Amino acid sequence: MIQVYKFGGASVKDAKGIKNVCNIINNCQNNLVVVISAMGKTTNAMEELVDAFIKQDQTHIKIAYETVVNYHNQIVNDLFESDDPFLAQFDELLNKLWQRVQQHPGLDYDFEYDQIVPFGEILSTQIVSTYARKIKINNTWLDIRKLIKTDENYRDAGINWGLSSQFVKSKIKFDDNSVFITQGFIGSTINNITTTLGREGSDYSGAVLAHILDANSLTIWKDVPGVLNADPRWYPFAEKLDEISYPEAIELAYYGAQVIHPKTLKPLQNKNIPLFVKSFVDDQARGTVIQSVELSGVEVPVFILKKDQLFITISPKDFSFILEDNLSDIFTFFSKHKVKINLMQNSALNFSVCVNNVRNVSKLIEALQKDFVVRYNENVELVTVRNYTDKAVDKVTIGKEIVDAQLSRNTARYVLKCSEWKF
Incomplete structure (x- = not known):
């Protein structure tokens, strides 16, 4: 029996968290592959380092680098004695990161991002694997970049399933070892150039490994008791969902539910591998299971913010209709600038979208303005209510300024002006 566990950054944010993760690993009685993200908010810190590197702002390169170093040093000092041989290995890895950001950047931001940010995953897994061995949990550390092969679409790489299957099956064998620890989020091209699978892609890494290994299950360990019908940080009445079908979970992921990465579910569904979402705070609690297309739908409204x-809003300059040719051109702009659309709708004269306000949006708008009239609203939020009722809709719209609305049979979506949430 093979299980895959995935632990996010919150579960390994400090020495106490790492000890807890090792305890959960040790309690598993089956062959186990453990996928671990960068620690805490390390990915955010690494992104700041990338930005400083691209700008060649030496002061902020040093500040961002030292932020990463000091954070990890605190964890390492809490876990290992000062004479532990691992410290030299740890310092060597940090030095490699420093040498990398002393180079001169190329013109491709996404490429440079993928060469720097993954140091976070390498650091976290080296620390966890070494500490696990220290407390007598025998395990093998794997560099997942040697196993998961991808295309060259940096920051959102696609899996080369044929090569990846070949390498994973050749390296992950449970003849002499029952625990393997490796990274999420990253892979490499056929030329061994590091790539990433998209923000929050560690869940997807777990699903890819579970699919290739024909695992019995994938468990994603979170700081919540399972999949909730809303994020409790903004919606105080959130309820845990005990069981969800694959199709419903895919819908929720598509609309932006943050517990599950959108790409995670398909590799599991294809082999009918159940996905458990459990709490690392209470590892004995039931959590949520996602499985089987035959399950009945979720009966309570689900709120996604x-x-x-x-x-x-995009309009032709000559007031002509929005036709297929216009839409094809518009989608090309979005694809080129790697801006993903969260909501879209069109009328005779307008095509409107809601997107994440990311760094590429300004360049996208500038490009669109050459051929179209472009208007936009900043400071807005997108609320989706799946399995909506009139009462559920009222909860999230009363007292709010509605910029746009879209309703289908099961889903209500609202673009709202930002304001304080009160329930």
């Missing part, structure tokens, strides 16, 4: 959105 996407903050920091931009609502863009």
